[in-house]
Amino acid sequence: SGYLGVASSIIFMGLMSDQEKRNRLLNFLLFVTVTIIMVLTFSRGGLYFIAIVAAMYMLFNRKSLGNYFKYLLFIPVVIFAFNFIVSETGGAILKRYDQKGSSNRDVLVEAGFKLFLENPLLGVGTSNFGSAIVEYKLFSQESTAHNEFIRAIAEHGIFGFITYWGFFMVMFFTILARKEPNRQYSLYFYTLFCLILVHNGLKISVQPLLLVLMVGNPNTLLSSRKKISHAIRRPQSFQQSA
Numbered sequence: 001s002g003y004l005g006v007a008s009s010i011i012f013m014g015l016m017s018d019q020e021k022r023n024r025l026l027n028f029l030l031f032v033t034v035t036i037i038m039v040l041t042f043s044r045g046g047l048y049f050i051a052i053v054a055a056m057y058m059l060f061n062r063k064s065l066g067n068y069f070k071y072l073l074f075i076p077v078v079i080f081a082f083n084f085i086v087s088e089t090g091g092a093i094l095k096r097y098d099q100k101g102s103s104n105r106d107v108l109v110e111a112g113f114k115l116f117l118e119n120p121l122l123g124v125g126t127s128n129f130g131s132a133i134v135e136y137k138l139f140s141q142e143s144t145a146h147n148e149f150i151r152a153i154a155e156h157g158i159f160g161f162i163t164y165w166g167f168f169m170v171m172f173f174t175i176l177a178r179k180e181p182n183r184q185y186s187l188y189f190y191t192l193f194c195l196i197l198v199h200n201g202l203k204i205s206v207q208p209l210l211l212v213l214m215v216g217n218p219n220t221l222l223s224s225r226k227k228i229s230h231a232i233r234r235p236q237s238f239q240q241s242a
Contacts, residue, residue, distance in 0.1 A: 004038035005046025006192055006210065009053040013188060016057060036081055045199045052195065053188055060184050104139075105146050105199075111138035112150035116157065123157035148197040168194065171214070189214040 008031060015027040038046040111133045115124055124132040129151050130142035145151035152164035175186040193210040 003046075004034055004041065005049030006196070008034045008038060008046065008050045009188070009192055012050060012054060012057070013185070016061075032081060036085060039085055048199070049192060049195055052191060056188065056191065104143075107139065108133070108143060108145055109147055109150050111136075112145055112147065112154040114138055115154040119154075119157055121157045121159075123153065123155045123160055126155055129154050146199070175214075186214055 011027055011031045011034060015024060015031055035050065038050075112129070115129070115132055115136065115138070118136065129145050132154070133139040134142055145154065149165060152160035154160075156164070171190065175183055175190055177183075178186060189210050193214055196210070
């Protein structure tokens with residue numbers, strides 16, 4: 001679900017981008033297909049990802065939302081897809097998303113904070129989170145933290161807070177200092193990266209890609225490519241004139 005959530009979020013950005021008008025229908029079909037597959041995984045994480053990214057987009061572009069009312073024409077497609085999913089799962093999908101709880105993620109977060117308070121300076125040591133929560137009787141069985149921010153302070157103490165949390169704090173303010181549209185796209189990928197760290201930990205291999213896109217988003221990479229291409233053409237033009 002995490003992979004599909006990231007994929008649907010990126011496709012959503014392409015769908016709403018004015019630079020992708022020619023591919024808008026293709027992006028819409030891909031978005032619907034990936035989202036349906038994501039829902040059928042019975043995992044709620046990916047839906048949280050796309051919902052938060054979509055809400056951020058609406059907030060950042062609220063002045064131009066009138067241009068997107070035409071997408072209301074696709075409501076029948078959404079209704080059809082919803083009925084198809086419910087029918088194919090025999091209603092089980094509704095029961096799954098009606099369930100409350102966080103699969104003990106909140107308990108593990110609380111356990112991580114308690115480990116940090118017990119070992120504030122150096123933590124319990126690298127990769128010792130699972131055994132420590134059992135040793136301190138904070139959880140019934142060994143488990144990963146599912147949350148890298150909590151794992152960092154539990155295993156590395158105040159040094160984990162300064163280094164791991166500090167990196168994301170510095171990165172956030174660095175992104176805010178950028179100009180649009182670079183800032184907006186970087187914030188999307190920054191949010192996706194943090195959501196995965198909170199929901200899945202470091203289990204998803206797409207995270208390095210999100211980190212690259214967060215630091216150098218598509219607009220930055222595109223402008224750099226244009227500069228490189230222009231620099232390559234200039235010597236060629238000089239040679240031809242010579």
